[in-house]
Amino acid sequence: MIMFKKKTQKATFKKDSVFLHHTGNMFGIGCSVFSEKAIERIDSLKQRKDKKGYIILFPEIEWLEKYRIQISPKIKRLMQQYLPGNLTIVLDDPENNFPLVSDQKKIAIRIPSSKFLRDFIKKINVPIISTSVNFSGEEALNDLEQIRAEKGKWFDLEVLSGKKRYDYSKPSTIINYQENKLICLREGSIKFGQIKKSFESPLILFVCTGNICRSPMAEYYLKKLIAAKKMKYRAASAGFLNSDVRISPHSFEVLKNDDIDASQHISTHITKELISDSWLILTMTEQHKRSILEFVPNSFNKVFTLSEYCGKKFCLLSCDIDDPIGMEIYFYRETYKMIKERIEILVEKLEDYS
The missing domain is CATH 3.40.50.2300 (Response regulator)
Structure with a gap:
């Protein structure tokens, strides 16, 4: 594997690369959101039956405008409050900008806590998908040495800052907003009650x-x-x-x-x-x-x-x-x-x- 370095990122990252990364909360396997080849490879590696519904990582809120994703003022407030961070939000994608990962023209997005990863996304100038390092249905791996030992062949490169210790928390909380109602699809590290109070x-x-x-x-x-x-x-x-x-x-x-x-x-x-x-x-x-x-x-x-x-x-x-x-x-x-x-x-x- 090639360790990602800022000075050599253009030489190491390719459009179909599959890479290990850390979101700031947990390790993940990812690739360009537009690489069908890489997404199919991740599906196969994880033995994933559901081919839709991957979380898309953006480096900043402003990128949603770039892809003409409409957000309501109330949802924008939640984004300003909790992002970057461990909150995933399901949004409408009426133009179907992300057909490889959207589900009925809906996408799940997050801005990762890791500044290093956000800078990487800006540099390659394309959103990425992120999912846990594991076989589908099994517990996510979050020990770097274990990941390298057991899943090292999954990755073309590591997009890691080189820290000696990486933080771990629960998976992100996932919410959806439809018909003027906030719905919790998965409660993770941020309590839904806290999010709902902030929303209201x-x-x-x-x-x-x-x-x-x-x-x-x-x-x-x-x-x-x-x-x-x-x-x-x-x-x-x-x-x-x-x-x-x-x-x-x-x-x-x-x-x-x-x-x-x-x-x-x-x-x-x-x-x-x-x-x-x-x-x-x-x-x-x-x-x-x-x-x-x-x-x-x-x-x-x-x-x-x-x-x-x-x-x-x-x-x-x-x-x-x-x-x-x-x-x-x-x-x-x-x-x-x-x-x-x-x-x-x-x-x-x-x-x-x-």
């Missing part, structure tokens, strides 16, 4: 440093507007410092003057679980955004500064909303004014999204 009432998370000044003002003002408009969104906030701290007195006073009671607010420390649960994460500064992306790199489809998300006009000089902590209440009022202006535009965008 997406969570918008505001983030600042301590979660006691700026982000609570954004959270509570958005809650006020979505309640008034009866919108099915949730709002929350978090920060990077210690949790269980009450809202700052000046932020509390500014909100109170706008008929908003934030007396129950207690600061929350941001976690990977909270990031996963959120559809949209809006930060007060570029540094907050960078910190989240360093913490959870695959959250890039849903993390923006509040100013950036609400329009270029708010980022002419800087996308940051500065921290008023330690300043007089006048600075809090000015900060709240900036936040309100952006939240009102955010709500307009949410209405268009619904």
Whole structure:
């Protein structure tokens, strides 16, 4: 076998190649989605009776437009929240762009967690299929040395980053959306109950440093507007410092003057679980955004500064909303004014999204 290397990938990958890869969650056998020869070979190797229904891996959401795959706003929200990641979504393919793997003009797609694999797909410029390394109906193999020993002859090359250890989780959760209803076809590593909650009432998370000044003002003002408009969104906030701290007195006073009671607010420390649960994460500064992306790199489809998300006009000089902590209440009022202006535009965008 030939170990895939970035510098030699054009020399090693051919249109009918069958290769070992790691999605970021488990090992798989794959090939170009358009290679009938390679797909038939995988069918034979796995002793697979069902010749349809392979999962297609794309490197990014934008590739769906490239193949004119239509997605509803609600499904796009789920993609932004969970992808790249371990969620597979069944979509309509009305033009039958993928006849070798579609089932009644429906395809199952995912964006893999592995950046290495996503970069490979971009480089070969074609989506790939991915399926577990096993005989059909048997348990998937996820030990690299065992795969090489028992199934090594299956592959023309290995599309692997060369890591010493590869993570393993349960297979992906597979969902379908039809007749305005979300259906779970297979529950894997992501609980369907969590996905359904996100689908029905997406969570918008505001983030600042301590979660006691700026982000609570954004959270509570958005809650006020979505309640008034009866919108099915949730709002929350978090920060990077210690949790269980009450809202700052000046932020509390500014909100109170706008008929908003934030007396129950207690600061929350941001976690990977909270990031996963959120559809949209809006930060007060570029540094907050960078910190989240360093913490959870695959959250890039849903993390923006509040100013950036609400329009270029708010980022002419800087996308940051500065921290008023330690300043007089006048600075809090000015900060709240900036936040309100952006939240009102955010709500307009949410209405268009619904």
